[in-house]
Amino acid sequence: MNGESLAWWVGAAVTGILFAGSGSSLHAQQRDISPVRTQAVDEAQTANWPAGPWRSVPRQDYLELVREIAIQRSRPRPAWIQMARYSARIDGPRLRDGRLSLQLVNTSPGPSVIPLTPLGLSIESLDQSGAAPTWGTTADGTVVLIAPPGQSTVNGRWSLAGREVVSLIEFAATLAPAVQSSLVLDLPISHRLTTSEGQVEALADDPARKIPAGHRRMRVNLGRRTRCQLVVERTTSPVQSAPTRLFLRQRSSCEIAVNGARIVSELVFERTGQPTRELILSMPKSVRIESILYDGENIDARPVTSLPEQAWRITLPAPLPHAQDGPSRILQVTVDSDIQPGRAWQLPRISVPGTQAVGNLPGTVQPDLTLSIREPLELKTFRTVGWRQTADAVGGRNFTFSCIAATNSLELVIGQPQRSLAADVLARIDRSQSGWTASTEIAWSAASGSSFTTRALLA
Incomplete structure (x- = not known):
């Protein structure tokens, strides 16, 4: 058999195997290649072969064919x-x-x-x-x-x-x-x-x-x-016959330091009635807005001057989902505020007029409000309306609260600890033939404060 007939014979064998194995023609540009079926037969007894246009090929050619098919399967589509x-x-x-x-x-x-x-x-x-x-x-x-x-x-x-x-x-x-x-x-x-x-x-x-x-x-x-x-x-x-009603779930955190308070409030909405994309945020005039994000992205916010408090009209990128379709994405508002050390200071409240506050979902681990006081400040006292304290950390610097009423307020008195130090002094003089010896024992007790400096004056 010359080289030309051998090439034709191998090509016919490859075509025959693919045709009998897949039952369809092979498209050069198509990645979905059917698997090749194999069956051990006696080469001398062709009558026992399965029906179909089968051809025998050398083992090395068969392995090369399988390798080519595997390469085509792993190759990305053009x-x-x-x-x-x-x-x-x-x-x-x-x-x-x-x-x-x-x-x-x-x-x-x-x-x-x-x-x-x-x-x-x-x-x-x-x-x-x-x-x-x-x-x-x-x-x-x-x-x-x-x-x-x-x-x-x-x-x-x-x-x-x-x-x-x-x-x-x-x-x-x-x-x-x-x-x-x-x-x-x-x-x-x-x-x-x-x-x-x-x-x-x-x-x-x-x-x-x-x-x-x-x-x-x-x-x-x-x-x-x-x-x-x-x-x-x-x-x-x-x-279409029902008016728009918005339900609000709100979770906030406040960190108070010497340079002021930073408040981050996360708001999640549910809607019934007509779709809406417009919301109004209300907050005290004393606060400064750091950012307003919806699902982590900045959104359009315009000041509203007709209201007594500081107010911003925001337009969401899409209407709020219906309550049956689940809650909305998170609207995150971050503001800064000055504090009044030693005097009663009310925690700024971020609200959305026209919404009805609802509690967080059952099983929610995070509290409605987390309050953190950073050193050297400390919380002297607080008074709540519509809040219930749920926990405080060791050291009295982290507090958590649960909202129990739609109308609520939290009044704080923040200050620095007054250092107070007391000492019990016991002096003793021992006399001997060579002279006398004076010794003093001082027992210190601190009522408040964290660091002190003492001096001893000997005469």
């Missing part, structure tokens, strides 16, 4: 979907007016295949730069899309049918694999949306795409997930 955005309107047991936007990335110099399986939406149309992209199914039923080199975007329209289960509507959404996927849904205000995967958040009205009348807009952030079970449930009372 093309993928970077961002997938889906949106639709919930209309009874169906998602209508669905739109999708797929941001494609292809690092190879030529067209590449991107798998869309397990995409289960009813695709009505796809568009890529004004033309229909090349997409379809392979011989094994995999849905694929041909991506041109570089970055591109595919837009499309889709719909999805759900099923009604008693008073619920369920949608089984299966999406294309992507680095980041999100699903935006417009649902009636009288309905509530939950999902088996990802996180649900409310969105504000977008001037470019208005929210339909009588609806609210929710987004499901799925990340890399491709499947989720959406459940739509009608609430017992329509949300």
Whole structure:
């Protein structure tokens, strides 16, 4: 057998093994390579071989083939979907007016295949730069899309049918694999949306795409997930008929030092009724704001001059979630204040007018208020209204309190310890033939203070 026929024979053997092992053709740009099946047979008795276009290959060639397949499996895809955005309107047991936007990335110099399986939406149309992209199914039923080199975007329209289960509507959404996927849904205000995967958040009205009348807009952030079970449930009372009510859980810490007091307050909200993004923070005029953060990010804050106290109007990046969807992210307010040593000083109170204070969740370990006094200051006395002391640390410098009333105040008297030192002196004179000896014993006792200096004067 010459070299040319040998090369053809090995190529035919490789093709035969792949065909019989996977049951489908191998795509050069496709990473999903089916495993190779192996079976020990007697080379001389071909009649006992399994049915199929099998070919015998030398052992070394077979091992090289398996190694090449392993390399292809570990090699990253040349093309993928970077961002997938889906949106639709919930209309009874169906998602209508669905739109999708797929941001494609292809690092190879030529067209590449991107798998869309397990995409289960009813695709009505796809568009890529004004033309229909090349997409379809392979011989094994995999849905694929041909991506041109570089970055591109595919837009499309889709719909999805759900099923009604008693008073619920369920949608089984299966999406294309992507680095980041999100699903935006417009649902009636009288309905509530939950999902088996990802996180649900409310969105504000977008001037470019208005929210339909009588609806609210929710987004499901799925990340890399491709499947989720959406459940739509009608609430017992329509949300649009109820006024907005805000419930507030607040946890604060205060550290008092010689240069003043630093107060950090964390506020978490729950909402019923209409969505809102606007809040007003109220605090005494004597405090200085250091920062206002929402989920760790700076937010827009504008002073309000019409109120007697210092007030700031803040606009959140998204509406506060409904109480049924869980609590909001943390609004953290940090302020500084001067103290009045030796005189009654009231702890500054940060509040949100129009909210109803509620207790922290059961089982919460952290207290509602933590008070720390740094040396050399000490807490002389305090008087509380609406607070209950829960613990104090050794040394009387750390105190914790629990809020027991919506209207509360904490009045403190902070000062420095007065040094007080007492001494018991015992003098003794011993006489002898050679002279006399005087000795003195001094027993010191400190009523307060931490450091003292003494002197002895001998005459």
